[in-house]
Amino acid sequence: MRILAIIGALAVVAGIAAACQDITNPVEQFGTLGPPWVRFNPTEASAPNTGSWAPVVFQAPSRPEEDITISYAMDAAGDAVADSDYMIVADSGSTTAAGSAGTVTIAYDPNAETPTDTMWVYVPSTATIGRQLIIDMTSAQGSKSDSVMVGYLGDYTQFTLTVTAGPATITTGTYSGSITGDLGSGTLDIAISDNPTTISGTTYRYVMDDFAWGAFGGAIPWGFNVLTDGSVQFSPEDAGGNGVTANITGTYDFATNTLSFDTELTCCGGEGLTWSTTVSHP
Numbered sequence: 675m676r677i678l679a680i681i682g683a684l685a686v687v688a689g690i691a692a693a694c695q696d697i698t699n700p701v702e703q704f705g706t707l708g709p710p711w712v713r714f715n716p717t718e719a720s721a722p723n724t725g726s727w728a729p730v731v732f733q734a735p736s737r738p739e740e741d742i743t744i745s746y747a748m749d750a751a752g753d754a755v756a757d758s759d760y761m762i763v764a765d766s767g768s769t770t771a772a773g774s775a776g777t778v779t780i781a782y783d784p785n786a787e788t789p790t791d792t793m794w795v796y797v798p799s800t801a802t803i804g805r806q807l808i809i810d811m812t813s814a815q816g817s818k819s820d821s822v823m824v825g826y827l828g829d830y831t832q833f834t835l836t837v838t839a840g841p842a843t844i845t846t847g848t849y850s851g852s853i854t855g856d857l858g859s860g861t862l863d864i865a866i867s868d869n870p871t872t873i874s875g876t877t878y879r880y881v882m883d884d885f886a887w888g889a890f891g892g893a894i895p896w897g898f899n900v901l902t903d904g905s906v907q908f909s910p911e912d913a914g915g916n917g918v919t920a921n922i923t924g925t926y927d928f929a930t931n932t933l934s935f936d937t938e939l940t941c942c943g944g945e946g947l948t949w950s951t952t953v954s955h956p
Contacts, residue, residue, distance in 0.1 A: 710738035711823035712780065712814050713830035715790070720833070723840030724902045725799035727766040730809060730833055734780045734789045735826075741782050741817040744824075746793075747775045749832065752808035759801040759837060763794050782817075797837055803903045807835045839901035841879060845931050845955045849882075855937075855949030857889045864953050866933075871897050873909045881913050885922070885937065885951075894918055900926045906935065918942060931955040 715733040722728035732744050754760050761771040780791045795807065811831045814822040825831035846868045852861050865883040872878075878897030885896035894916060897909040908922035924935025932954040939947040 709819070709821040709823050710734065710736040710740075710742065710816060711826055712742060712744055712811065713825055714809075714811060714833040715830075720835045721838045722795070722797045722835055723838050724797055724801045724803070725840045726797055727763070728795045728797065728835055729766070730793045730795055730835075732778050732780060732791045732793065732811070737787065737789070738816060738819075738822070739782055739784075740819060742780045742789075742814055742822055743777050743817075744780065744791075744814045745777050745812045747810050747812050749808035749810045752806045752834070754801075754805040754807035754835075754837065759797065759805045760807045760835070761796045761798070763796045766794050768794070769796055769798075795835060797835075797840075799840065799842075799902060801837045803837055803839050805837045807837075809833045809835075839903040839905060842900045842902045842926075842928070844880065844900050844926060844928075844933075846880070847955055849931075849933060849953035849955050851932075851951065851953030853887050853949055853951045856947040857887055857949045860887075862887050862951075862953070864951075866955075871913050873897055873911060873913060876907075876909070878907075878909055878913070885912070885920070886918075887949075887951075890916075890918070890942075896922070898922075898924075904928065906933070908935070 712732060712734050715731045720728050734742055748756075757771060761769070763770060764772050778791045778793050780789045783789050809832065811824050814824050816822045846866050849864045849866055850861065853859060867881055867883075868879065869881045870877050870879050871881055879899050881895050881897050883895055884893040886894050893914070895913040897913040899907040901907065904925050904927065906924040906926055908924065910919055912918040919941040921938045921940060922935050924933065926933050932952065934952045936950050937948065939945060
């Protein structure tokens with residue numbers, strides 16, 4: 675009975691150890707010859723900006739010793755429109771459509787632990803924000819074997835891309851408008867230059883010459899980006915290295931070339947001061 679108890683305990687320990695392993699190959703896990711399999715990697719959704727390229731990576735984690743051709747198709751559950759919201763293109767620098775469904779081939783590479791092939795998806799700058807492209811892996815065929823599984827235990831066979839806002843181009847020059855709030859009220863002019871500047875690791879394409887209407891006694895330049903959905907990304911600090919910080923939120927109206935933003939000062943003894951600015955380019 676003691677011998678049987680010891681064997682039973684060892685079996686439990688072995689089972690726990692196996693459960694903790696990273697399962698990458700059916701042969702290693704189950705001790706039997708299983709067919710090679712393919713999947714998408716990464717398996718989580720991707721969110722490409724408008725006007726950018728997104729990689730869709732096909733992977734063969736089971737290390738098959740053959741080329742594998744994978745068929746894919748666009749899932750009807752996605753609402754992205756071909757040629758308007760996305761294009762399958764030749765590489766990360768191309769904007770020429772190369773079809774909306776087809777195949778990719780993962781070439782056998784004895785030096786690669788996990789052979790891959792990358793398909794590039796281009797999202798035009800005019801793509802509709804929020805639309806989704808869902809790609810299904812439908813089948814796979816090995817160059818030497820007849821059986822290649824798609825996905826692993828039913829997972830990793832679908833890849834989702836959700837269109838997000840990317841950088842937009844605005845008119846530069848002198849913007850005129852008004853300011854209201856704790857800094858007073860009145861009309862003002864703000865010069866906005868197409869002068870990229872990097873602040874705390876983020877590059878801002880545009881810089882306004884003074885965000886505070888002369889309240890600091892000198893110009894306090896501020897960097898910002900405008901996105902294709904009209905939202906504006908402002909720097910958390912001034913672009914001139916003066917140590918001024920503020921919380922700024924705003925929008926840009928492309929039809930009227932109007933920049934509107936609300937500011938809350940967070941430094942320099944004036945914490946909590948707020949003001950609103952609206953300026954337009956003629």
